[in-house]
Amino acid sequence: VIEIPATLDSQQLDRGEKIDLEYTDWGPAGADYVGQEDEDIGLTIYTSNFGATIELDQKVYTWTDKVYITIVAPDHNFDSNLVDEIGNTSTDPIKVSTRGNQLSQYKLVESGADTGIFIGEVTLKGFAFDADGDGTNDITGTAAALTTGNGPTEGGLATTDNDGLTVSFEFSEDETVVGSALIRWNIGEVQWLEASYPASGTGVVRIIDADMNLNPEAIDNFAVDAWSDSDAGGIDLTVTETNEATGIFEGTVFFTVSNDSSGHRLRVAEGDTVTAEYEDNTLPEPYTTADELDITATTLIGTIVPPLERAPAANLRTVDAFGNSLNSVSVDQQVQISADLANGQDREQSFAYLVQIQDGDGVTVSLAWITGSLSSGQSFSPALSWIPTQSGSYTATAFVWESVDNPTALSPPVSTTISVQ
Template identity: 40%
Template sequence: MVTSQLLFLVTCTSLFTSVSFAENTPDYYKPYAPIYTDKQVYTWTDKVHITIVSPAWNENIHAIDSIGDDRDHQVKISTASNSLGPYRLTETSPNSGTFVGEVTLTGFSHDVDGDGVSDTTPRTSGNGPTSGLLEAKRDDGITISFEFADGVVLTKSVKISWNVGEIAFSNPRYLPEEQIKIQVNDPDMNLNPENLDQVQITVSTESDSAGISVIAVETQDDSGVFESTISLTQTGESSGNRIRAFPGELITAKYEDRTLPLPYGISDDLDIIATSSIGSDIPDIQRVSIEDLYVADSTGKQISELTKNNQIQIVSHIRNNQDYSQPFTSIVQIVDEQNSIVSLSWIVGKLSDLQNFELSQSWIPTESGKYRIETFVWKSLNDPSPLAPSYAESFSVK
C-alpha cells in the first residue's frame, strides 16, 4: 500500500513539472505568433519597434528567451531592396512569451536642405535585437517574417512614405515684448532617431522682407517636431533670432520641405508657410491722435475767412501714443455741399515713439460755398486700417 502511494506521488510530481514549462516544439497546426509594429506607416529614417507574441517559443520560464536567430526558424526584416536576418528578438521578461526588437531605417542618399550634399548615410547591417540598420526608399515597405515552425511562416507588412511638413506659430497674435515660438512638424527630418536633429526656417515681417534664417531644434530624439524661439525689436536691426517688426504687421515663417510624398517627385520642394500678427496693448484706432486741425494762409498764419482763388494750408497735428515708431498715411479730403470730393491728398511717414508731428497740405478753392475738411490716419494706402478716429471741420469760402 505504501509503495502504491509513493508511485502515485512521483507520477503527480512528474506531471506537474511537465506542464509548468512551455512547449519545446511549436504547434504546427495552431501557429499563434501575431506580429505588431508601433506604427502603420513609417518614414524613411524611422525607428521600427517590433513585437512578436509567441507563447509557444517561451522555452524556459526562468530565463529570457530569444527567437529569430535560429536559421531554421528565423526572423527576417526586409524592404524592397534590402534585408536583415536571421534577426534576434528577445523576451520582455522571463515567461512572458512576448519578444521585442527594433530596427532603424537609414533611408537613401538624398539632399534634404538644398546644400548639394546628401544628409543621410544609407546602410544595412545588424542581427538584433536593437542593432539593426536597414536602407529604405521613399515609397517602400517593411516586411517582417517569422518562421514559426517548419514550413509555417507568419508575416506583417507596413508602408514607408514621406510626409508633407507643417509649420505653425504658437499664437495667432503676439505683443511686441512677447517671445515667438515657431514649430515645424516633419517626421521625415528625424534623420537620426538617437539624436536631436535640426531644420532651418526663414522668418520675415513687413519691416524686414528679407528676414532672418533661424534653426529649429527637435523637441525629442525621435519626435520629428522642431521648435525655434525668436524675439521682436522696434529699435534695432534684425539679427540672430531677433527680427524687426511693428504692431499691426504680419510675421511670416517659411519652411522648405524637400521630402515630399507622391504625387511629388523625389527632387521636388515645397514652401510651407504660416503667418501670425504683431498686436499692441493699445487698440489700433487709438495708436495715433489727431490733436488739432485749422486753416492757415500761405505764411502759416491761422485764418478764419477764406476767399476763392487764394491758396490755403490745411494744418493738422498728430501724436503717436506708443513708445515705439509707427508708420502712417495721413489723408485729407475736401468735399463740397453736394458731398463731391474736390480735393484729395495724402502724406506717408513714420512717427517716432510718442512724437507730435505737424502736417500741412495746400489747396486753392476755386468756387465760393460751404466745404468740409475730413482727415484720416491709416496704416497705409494698401491697408486702410485706422490708427485714429477720423476728424472733420466745416468752413465757408467767399
Template identity: 45%
Template sequence: MLHIFLFLILLAFGQSAPDYNDPYSPIFTDKAVYSWTDKVKMTIIAPSWNSDRHLIDTIGDTDDHPIKITTSEHSLEPYRFVETDVNSGVFTAEVILTGFDHDADGDGTFDTTPRTIGNGPTNGFLQVDRNSAITISFEFADGVVLVKSVPVRWNLGTISFVEDLFYLENSAVVRVVDADMNLNPEALDHLSIKLFSDSDVAGINVNAVETSESSGAFVATVSLSQSSPSSGNRLYSLPGDTIFAKYDDHTLPKPYTKSDNLEIKTFATVDSSIPPIDRIENLPITFSNSLGNLLESFSQDTTMQIVGTIKNDQEFKQKFVYIFQVKNDQNYVESISWVQGEISPKQILDVSQSWIPKESGKYHIETFVWNSIGDPTALSPSMSTLINVQ
C-alpha cells in the first residue's frame, strides 16, 4: 500500500516541468461515440502542468502549448482547460456540437444552428458532420503533441411500449430512444409520435418529452378510452385492440443518405381488466311461435323461435357472436346457427333463430357468446336448456 501511495504522489507532483522523453498526459472523453449535437466532456490528466499547487491552474489557452478541438473542417484553438481543484493536476473542459443545417423532424425547417466559436472551458460550440470525428490535441511540450480522437455518428432510433399489454383503466406509455434528437444537450427536447388503434386508425399525434437533459430518450403517456373519441393525449380503443406507435427517423446512419427517413413502428395490446368470460351476461333462453307468443309446449314439424338475451354491463361496446346449438337425446347436433353483431354499453339485446324439430324427443338447446368465429374467446358461460318435443 505504501508503494502505491508513493506512486500516485509522484504522478501528481513528481514533475515540476513537462518531461519531453516521457510525457504523461492522457486525454479522456465521457463517451466513446458522439451524436451530432452532443455535449463533449473532456478530461486531461496533466500533473506536470500543475504549476501552482495553491491555485487553480489552466492549460491549453496559449499559442506555445495549445489545446485544439477540431473536425475535418472546423477548429477551436487554443481552447482552455481548467483544473478541477487546487493541486489536482486534472483539467476539464466542455464543447457542444452544433451539427449542420438539417431538418431532423421532417417539418420542413432546419432544427440546428451550426456554429464554431469559443475558447473554453465551457463556452465552445463546434460544427460537425453526421459521419466525422472530433480530435483533441494538446501540445504537452515543445514538439510533443498528444492526440485523442472520437467518432461522431448518427443513430437508428428505436420505439417501444413499456408493456406488451395495457388495460383500459390504465395509461399507455411509449418510449423513443434516439440520441440524434437530443438537439439541445442543456434542455429537454421534444419529438412527435403518431399513435392509433384498430378502433381509431386516424389516431393522434402526441408530444414525447426527453427524460432528462442530454438523455436522448423520450417518453409520452396516453390515456386509453373506450367511451370518448381520440383527442389530445387520449386514444380511443376497445378491449382486444392492437395499438400502434410510430416515429419517423430523419437522422439515419450510413448506408442511408442524409435525405432518407425511416418509419419505425411498434405495437401493444389493449384489454379490459374484467376477465373475458364475465364481459357479457347470457340470460336464459325463451321460445315463441311465429307471432311472437311464448311457447310452453313443443310439437314436431312446427316452427319455433329460440330467443336468447344478452346484456352488456360494461362501459364499452362489444362485438359478439351468439351461437345456437341443438342436440338430440343421443348427443348428436341437429342444428347449429349463429348471429353476429355489436352490443352497446349497458344494452340488453334479444337475438333469435328459428328451428323446426323433425322428430319428437328430448333436446338440449345450448347457447354460447363468443367474441368471434375465427379466433373465439368466450364472453360469458354457456347456457343449456332441456325441452321435450311431442
C-alpha cells in the first residue's frame, strides 16, 4: 500500500498532479538468474481532483438574513476519522463578500467524519437604518464594525438594501468555485386573519415582511396602527414575530363596545370597519431608503353575509291594491309588483328596489323604483304600481341594489310572468 503524502520534497501536492511510480524487476521472464537482466516497470497516477461545489440555502436574501453555506469537496476529506476544516488557510481560502465588505479565509467544518461536505453560517448585518420608523436606528455601527468573524458560525457581514452576496473557495491552486445570491428588500403584507369579528371578540393582525426579521437569532417586534370607525384615533398595536427568523409578525386586538381604547383594546360598534396600517420603510427598487409605503388591511365588526344574500328578494308576484295575488290582469288595471325582502345582517342595510317590465319582444315598457332601509333582521315587501295599456305576455324582473346610483346587487334578480287580457 502506498500512501500519497500531502507534500513531496517540501512541496505541497496539488489536485490532479501527476505521479510517476517506477519499479525495477531484477528477475524478468527469460532471465537465468536474478540480476542477469533487469526491466523497468512504470505506472502513472494522478492525485484526486474532483473539484468542489458551493450551495447557498436561498437565491435571494433580505438584508439581515442568516446564510447557510454548504461546500461539497471530497478531496478535502483528508482524514476519514476526523472532522476536517477548510477555508481558513492561504492554500484553500474561502471568501464571503458583498459588494462592499468581505470575510477572508472563512472557516467551514466537515458535517461529520468522512463526509467531504463542509458547512457554515454567516449572518447578514445590514447597515445603520431606522427600519420601523420610530426615529431610532434599529441597526447601528459602521460596516467595518458589523463585518466580523472567522467561521464557521459566528461571522457577520455588513450589507446594503440592494446588494449581492458571493462565496468563493479556492479548492486547488488557481482553481476557484463561486456561489452567489442577491440581497434585496421586500414589500410587506398586512392581513386580518378573519374577514369579520364579533363586537366583543378578539382579532389578529398579521404582518409579513422578512425585512423586519432584524435578528435571525431572536424574536423581533414592532408597532403598527389600528383604528375603527368608532375610534379614528385608534391604538398602537405591537406585533411580535411568530418564531425566530420567520419574518411573520402577529398582534391581537381586543374589541370592546363599552370601554375606551387603550393598549391593545379598541373601541368598536356593530358594522364598523377596522383598519390595520403598517408603515413599510424597507422597500425594493425603484424606491429609495427615504421612501415609505403605508400598507393597510380591513376587517368588519359583525356578521359577514355573502354579497347577494344581504337583502335577498323572493316570491315576486302580481297583486291588487289589497295584496291579493292575481293570475291574470286586464288592460288599464292598476296592479302592484311586489317581492319579499329580508335583511340577514346584524346591521342596517339601505336598498333600492327596481322593477323592469318587458313585453314579448323584450322591449322595456316600464321601469320604476323605490328606496329604503332595512334594520337588522327586518323583513319588508315593497311594491311598485303598473297599469298595462295593451294585452299580451309580459315579464317583470325585480332588482335589489345598494342604491340607484350604486347598482351593487344585494340579491340575485327575480322574475315573474304577467298575462294581460
